[in-house]
Amino acid sequence: xxxxxxxxxxxxxxxxxxxxxxxxxxxxxxxxxxxxxxxxxxxxxxxxxxxxxxxxxxxxxxxxxxxxxxxxxxxxxxxxxxxxxxxxxxxxxxxxxxxxxxxxxxxxxxxxxxxxxxxxxxxxxxxxxxxxxxxxxxxxxxxxxxxxxxxxxxxxxxxxxxxxxxxxxxxxxxxxxxxxxxxxxxxxxxxxxxxxxxxxxxxxxxxxxxxxxxxxxxxxxxxxxxxxxxxxxxxxxxxx
Amino acid sequence: xxxxxxxxxxxxxxxxxxxxxxxxxxxxxxxxxxxxxxxxxxxxxxxxxxxxxxxxxxxxxxxxxxxxxxxxxxxxxxxxxxxxxxxxxxxxxxxxxxxxxxxxxxxxxxxxxxxxxxxxxxxxxxxxxxxxxxxxxxxxxxxxxxxxxxxxxxxxxxxxxxxxxxxxxxxxxxxxxxxxxxxxxxxxxxxxxxxxxxx
Numbered sequence: 001x002x003x004x005x006x007x008x009x010x011x012x013x014x015x016x017x018x019x020x021x022x023x024x025x026x027x028x029x030x031x032x033x034x035x036x037x038x039x040x041x042x043x044x045x046x047x048x049x050x051x052x053x054x055x056x057x058x059x060x061x062x063x064x065x066x067x068x069x070x071x072x073x074x075x076x077x078x079x080x081x082x083x084x085x086x087x088x089x090x091x092x093x094x095x096x097x098x099x100x101x102x103x104x105x106x107x108x109x110x111x112x113x114x115x116x117x118x119x120x121x122x123x124x125x126x127x128x129x130x131x132x133x134x135x136x137x138x139x140x141x142x143x144x145x146x147x148x149x150x151x152x153x154x155x156x157x158x159x160x161x162x163x164x165x166x167x168x169x170x171x172x173x174x175x176x177x178x179x180x181x182x183x184x185x186x187x188x189x190x191x192x193x194x195x196x197x198x199x200x201x202x203x204x205x206x207x208x209x210x211x212x213x214x215x216x217x218x219x220x221x222x223x224x225x226x227x228x229x230x231x232x233x234x235x236x237x238x239x240x
Numbered sequence: 241x242x243x244x245x246x247x248x249x250x251x252x253x254x255x256x257x258x259x260x261x262x263x264x265x266x267x268x269x270x271x272x273x274x275x276x277x278x279x280x281x282x283x284x285x286x287x288x289x290x291x292x293x294x295x296x297x298x299x300x301x302x303x304x305x306x307x308x309x310x311x312x313x314x315x316x317x318x319x320x321x322x323x324x325x326x327x328x329x330x331x332x333x334x335x336x337x338x339x340x341x342x343x344x345x346x347x348x349x350x351x352x353x354x355x356x357x358x359x360x361x362x363x364x365x366x367x368x369x370x371x372x373x374x375x376x377x378x379x380x381x382x383x384x385x386x387x388x389x390x391x392x393x394x395x396x397x398x399x400x401x402x403x404x405x406x407x408x409x410x411x412x413x414x415x416x417x418x419x420x421x422x423x424x425x426x427x428x429x430x431x432x433x434x435x436x437x438x439x
Contacts, residue, residue, distance in 0.1 A: 081388070
């Protein structure tokens with residue numbers, strides 16, 4: 001078995017004394033693990049950092065074997081290293097991909113959204129937290145837990161949408177919510193494409209996506225969401 | 241004879257588990273030890289038995305000590321008001337080799353990990369905060385690896401110590417001594433350019 005692809009490093013662990021076991025999110029093969037011979041060397045250390053974009057060649061005798069990767073660097077995300085918030089975002093993105101995606105199942109649409117996200121976080125460009133929030137919405141879509149924010153689930157109206165039903169994931173307008181409003185999740189305007197997104201709104205949006213990610217986790221083995229995501233939310237809340 | 245051979249094989253197997261040694265090099269090392277029994281093997285065995293009996297973590301910094309505080313924490317001259325935070329004892333030894341730091345250390349024993357659920361409590365970060373509070377610390381130097389996990393942990397420590405009012409600094413990143421630009425990765429060149437200084 002032999003294929004070539006490109007992707008992003010999600011995690012790196014030592015494997016023996018000289019090799020590394022890496023997990024990558026690839027364009028055509030989804031989340032995939034493999035061994036990098038010589039991956040523990042100083043020469044390879046920068047290439048195998050989480051978030052780094054790499055060209056890959058995977059080889060194994062049989063398809064279900066772990067296999068070995070040959071890795072070439074494409075883009076570094078070192079710009080995030082000095083920025084506390086960007087580093088939290090980079091770690092959260094890697095951790096969420098490793099947490100949520102099944103192994104060896106391609107997600108081309110999510111990959112297409114993830115590469116630009118890593119690029120903006122890697123350069124610590126302003127506004128990336130809103131991109132991260134939108135990326136989490138897309139991740140929910142890919143996992144089958146997508147939110148329907150197009151119209152009110154009660155009245156059918158497209159106006160004044162302010163809540164999301166925690167059960168159905170559908171938007172609810174203020175008029176449609178009525179007395180049920182306290183039981184619904186607040187819908188930040190930035191998810192409707194309205195106005196600039198403040199840190200508070202992005203944090204609120206992440207609490208919204210977190211509710212449905214928690215549900216996904218509970219229905220797939222009761223695992224808690226990665227601590228890296230919680231650290232990102234805490235860092236954003238401090239900014240606000 | 242078979243019993244003696246088994247014991248030697250067991251020794252070889254144990255030696256082969258050490259870093260840097262494989263089965264063949266372990267076999268050569270054991271053969272050398274047996275040939276130089278009085279000069280090498282017996283003193284080595286005595287030293288190993290002594291260290292195995294007495295080695296423990298320093299209750300203050302997490303360095304290896306042979307009972308009680310380690311030499312660095314016990315030395316009053318090292319109470320300079322500076323604490324250098326390192327990932328593990330190997331990093332502490334590396335810093336000591338440089339002879340550049342005269343303060344005390346704090347060994348975390350790991351790094352915050354996004355995937356392995358290693359949190360601040362596992363790393364003794366609350367203990368570091370307590371030390372900073374009680375030891376009249378002027379500066380905390382975070383000397384962690386320039387990796388995503390290392391820098392995530394460094395930023396976490398900086399945040400955790402914000403309220404203490406203590407200066408928190410990190411090591412510089414850039415071109416190593418003897419390094420050639422052509423062989424450096426993009427990230428190191430970016431970091432070096434950001435940290436440029438006037439000549």
